[in-house]
Amino acid sequence: MEKRIVISGVGSISPYGAGANLLSENMLALKSGIAFNETLSEIPDMPSHISSKVPDIDFSYIPRQFRRSMSNMSLYAYGAAVEALESAKVSDMDGVALFLGSTISSMQTWMDFAGKYAAKEFNEVKTNVVFKVMNHSPLTNLAQSLGISGLGLGASAACATGLMNIGIGYSALKHGLISKALCGGTDEYHPIMTACFSIMNAASSHFNDSPSRASRPFDAKRDGIVCSEGAGMVFIEPLEDAVKRNAHIYGEIIGFGTNIDTKSISHPSRARISQCMELAISDAKIKAAEIDFINAHATSTVAGDIEEAKAIEMVFGKAPFVNSLKGHIGHTMAASGSLELIATLDMMEKGKFAPTLNLDNVDPACGDIKLFSKPTELKVRTFMKNSFALGGTNCCLIVRRY
């Protein structure tokens, strides 16, 4: 028999700082985490000069023997994971599974390593470089430092990574393959990230003088992604265990859907996105009409936002309210699915939802969906969280208020 799975712990490192509560708090206050990036502005022919970065956080509390092999993405994941475990009141790591990934490994570490290699100074490279650039570096760093010795699985699905790991964890728990899990995504910013999107004309470049206005999903003047960083981790377990421990329940995961869009490696399609939403709805054994809120993936790219909005229209009509939180903090890449899920859980609890920041004029091409431009009080019982990725991976997760 399938088990009911709940989220009983949340943790976040975001451009707002360390703490899951900072997400909804700052988003409802319409605060932007996006700023001018001097490094980008100094790169010849780089059209985008903006990014969103995690403020300086002192991670020296992590013992050196664990910290030495951690690049920023592992430090962020550690901070978020410890907060998630504390909020879940879990200290015994026995039986905890870990599902965690990033889009790529630490670019700065690779650059330093490759620079030494190219300069024939290879023998100056220290041993921990390899542990910082392994594809599963955050996963193994967390396992080592927190003593997680159960199943460790790191899905890496570009921008859908965070939600994919939560979806896999949920599926494994539901069928009794594991007993509890820490799940999420993490990424660290590097200018190359912005460069990658600029090459595809998908990074915002018309708001370099007004960074807080640059990320504007669904808005008529949107012109691309603003790259960001962070880590979002959730602790999930069967309902009966959370109740037994008297844990706070942030929400119950009732459905997950994932597919790969094979029409294009870069271009999302409404057909496959809507199919992914239907898969999640089917997994949840509910009707589309039962979903009263959607936290969209919408990254502020011209094409992506249209395809997602049209897919929402196809499946739901104009019924559910829709927002994207990337207007506030940009695209936190592998962390986006989990960070935005955590923010939405908090908004569901508060009964108040942040609008899509900078949504001044809805692009008519985004169809007729229920977007809003001011913080809005809503009684939401069931919401869908979307995450889509370059390469075609789509993920949709459905969460119900408990």
Add this chain to the structure above:
Amino acid sequence: MEKKTRDEIVQIVNEALIKEFELKSEQMKPEANFFTDLGLDSLDAVDMVIVLEQAFKVKLRTKYEIGKIMTLKDLYDYIENLMSEAAQQNG
């Protein structure tokens, strides 16, 4: 390799290891064992050689004896000997 006094060697080694391994100066006693007293492990041992090679501008990793060093005093002695040998060869 420029000849250095014992005190200079001790100072350079201590500064390099304190910085690399976040040690405290009061831990830097000559009899301190790298593994049991300073909490280093095999990866740190490799990094220690890299750090010392850079501090003294000398190749250490190819030398067999480096693997037998267990305490700070062993290390000071080893580097001092190495410098004396180098000075004799050059002289």
